[in-house]
Amino acid sequence: MQIDYEQTVLDNGLKVQVHTDRSTAMVSFNLVYDVGSKDENPQKTGFAHLFEHLMFSGSKHVKDFDTELDKVGAANNAFTNNDFTDYYITILPDELETAFRVESDRMQYLNITRKKLKVQKGVVIEEFKERCLNQPYGDADLLIRPLCYKEHPYAWSTIGKTTEHIESVTLQDVEDFYATYYKPDNAVLTVAGPVEAPRIFDLAQRWFGKIPKGNRKERKLPQEPLQTQARLVQVERKVPTNAIYKAFHIGPRMSDDFYVFDLVSDILSNGDSSRFHTTLVKEKKLFNSVNAYVSGDIEPGMFLVSGFLEEGVPFEKAEAAINEEIARMAQTEVGREELQKVKNKLETALMFSNMKALDKAMNLGYFELLGSAALLNEEDRKYREVRPERIREAVERCLCPSNGSTIYYQAVK
C-alpha cells in the first residue's frame, strides 16, 4: 500500500498536504488541530470536545457554517479524541474554494456568544447521556481510565469526567482555548481527491497565509509513573449481567508495542477462530463474549480487555481464565500460521481504512501529527515485521498482573 502526497509549510506554520485521487468525484478537505482532551484542565474535562461543537457557531464572515456548506452540497463534521480534534469537509471540486473560505474564517474570527455556549452545553450533556450515562455499561470507559492513569491526562474520557465539568465552562475559558490552540502552526490541512498540489498550495496561501502564528507553549504532560501493583475495583450497576474490564499500560502509538499489541488483540479476539472466542466463550462457556483491543492513543496507551460473564460465573474464575490465555502467550510463542492469519487480517483492515479519499486525508493528517505523513506508508511493513519472539516478550512485559487494572462490574437488580 502506497499513498503518495505532496507537502508544503506556509510561513505561519500551517502544514498543507495534497493527495491526488482521481477515482472519486468529491474532494476531501481535512483540518486537524493538535489539541485533544489530554490538553484540558483536569477541573474542566470534556472541554476540547465542547469547544469542537462551538466551532460550528459561525464566524465574522460566515454567519452560519453548516448552511454555507449545505448551499454547495458539501458535507462536514468533526470529532475530538484524547489526542486531537479533526474537522472535515467533502465537497465538489468546483466548489472547493468554499471549504478554504469557511475553515480559514473560523480559524481567525470565530463568533461565540453566551447563548451558543449555553445551548451547546445542553447538546453535549445530552450526548454524554446518550453515549455513556443512559446506556447499559456506558460508563466503563469513564471508570477504567482513572484506574489505569493516576497522573497522565488520559485519566479521563474525551466526553469528560462528569457533566458538571461541562456546565462549569465559561466564555473566558472558550476564548483562551481558542487563542491558544486554534492557530495555523498547530494544524495540518490535508486535501485529497481529484486535485493538483500547486492549486491547493495556492488556495492555502490565499486563505490561510495571512493568519498570524500562535504562541503555544511546548506540550508538557505529566508522565504516568510505572505501575507496580495490580489494581482492582468493584462497582454495582443496574445491568443484566456481570462484566469485567481490564487495562494494561503499553507503549506509545509509534513504538513497536503498538503493532505487537494490535496483533495480540487480534490473536485473542478478532474473528470466530480467535483464542478468546474458541476457549472462553465456546469451550469453557465462562463468557458470553470477550474482546481485546488497543486504545491507539499517541502517548503511552492501553491494552484493553472487556468481557461479559455468563450467569453464575464468579468474577475470580472468569478473570483467571483471561489471565491464563494471556499467560499462554507469554510462555509459548505464537505459531507461524496463527501469526500469518492476524497479519493477513490487518492487511485487509489497512486496505479498507485507506480506501476512500477522506480516509486517506485523515490518515495523512494524523500521521503528520505523529511526526510525518510518510509514516502512513510504513504501517504495512511494521505489522509484517513483527516476530513471534517479540510478541512473547511484549506480552510477558506488559500484560502481567502488576501492570494491570481491573473492574468487576457487578449487575444488581
Next chain:
Amino acid sequence: MKFDYSKLEPEIRHLPNGIPVYCFADSSLELVRLEFIFEAGSFFQQKKLQAAACCSLTGTGTQNLSAREWSEKLDYYGAYIERYPDKDQATMVFYCLSRYLDEIIPLCEEAVKRSVFPQEELETYLRKQHRKFLVNRQKVSEVSRNAFYSLMFGSHPYGQTVAEEDFSALKREDLLAYYQRLYVARNCKIVLAGGYTEKHFALLESCFGGKDWAESGSGGLSLPMPELSDFAGGQRVDKPMEDALQASVRIGMPLCPLDDPDFAAFKVTDYVLGGYFGSRLMRNIREEKGYTYGISSYIVPLRQVPVWMISSEVKADCTGKVLEEIEKEITALQKKPIRDAELDIVRQSFMGEFVRELDGTFDLAERMKFFILCGLGTDFYRRNEEVFFSITPEEIRQMARRYLTPDKFYTVTAGAKNQE
C-alpha cells in the same frame, strides 16, 4: 450538480441455473465485496428468531467443515463476513483481498449451500442473543423501536417482537427447515464488486451455477401475504423506564409505496423537516433548545409498506416539550410555504449527500439490495432528483398537509419523565 446515473447500472450476468449476478467491476481495487441476497427475512419465518438465527449461523458448521475450520480459513485469508438478517431480506456479505478470492469463493459456497447448523453453535448464538435481548430491554431506543413496530403492525410479521420464551423454543430443525426452503438458487441474487477477474467469475459459476441447490424444500418459496391492518393511527404508547436520563421518542406512520407518484415530493418534505443536519427539527430542538444530541426523520423501506419515522433521544424531562415542538414544526410546514433560500439549500444538500453516498464502487454495489427489495431501478433516483429541483414551495406545503397528519401518527416514548 451532475450525477452519472449509469454508474448505478450493474452489468447483469446470469449463472447457468438462472441466479442473477449484479457486477460492479473495478480493477483499481485490490478488494472484493461479494454479497448473497435471499428473500429470507423475518417476514417469512414461522417461528420467532428463526430467520435471524438461520442467517447468522450460515458457515458455522457445514457438510465439509466444522465451525472452527470454516472460520479458521476465512480468518486466515484476512477475509470477513457480515450477515444482515433484516425484516424482508437476509444477506451475507463477504469482503476479502482480491488475491485470496479463489480461496474465499469455496468458503462462501459452504456457507450458502451446505450449512448444517450444529446444535452447539445454535446454543452459543442463543446465549449471545439472549444477553443482547436483556441489554436492549434497558436501552430506551430499543424499547421504543420494538414498541413502535408492535403498535403499528400488531400481529403482522413486521410487528413481531422477541420475548423471553422464544429463546428456548427455537430448535435446530427450525433452522434446517428454513434453510432448505429459502436458501436456494431460485431465491438467491448475487452482487459482485471490486477487483475480480473472469477467472473468479468462472469459479463463482462453478460453485453456485448448478442445479444441485436450485429448488426449494418443503413449504415452497411463497407464503400467503399477511394482511396489513387498516392503520387507523392516532395511537400513543408510553413505556416508563426507571432512572432513564433520556427518553426515546418515535413518531411515525405507514407511507405510500416508493413508486407512488407522490413519493419523491414527500421525500422533499421529509428532508426539509428532519432529513439533514440543517433540518427544521435539528435547528429547533438541538441547535435552539439543546434538548437532544440529534433528531431526524427518515423512511424505512419495508417491502409491503414503507414506514416514515421521526426519532430522537431527548432530555427525559423535556419529552413533552419535544413532542410539542415537533408538532409545531409540522404545522409550520403545512401553513407557510418554504422560502426559496431554504429550498435551494435543501436541493444542494440532498444532491450532495446522494453523490457522496454513491462515491465508491462498494457503495454502488451496496445499493443493489435496496433496488431488489423495492423492485426499482435507477429511474427511482433520477425521479427524486427531478422532483427535488422542480418542486414548488406550494407543492411541499400540500405534501405536508396530505401526509403529515398527526391524527394518523403512531407515537411512542420510552423513559420519559413527568408525562402530561
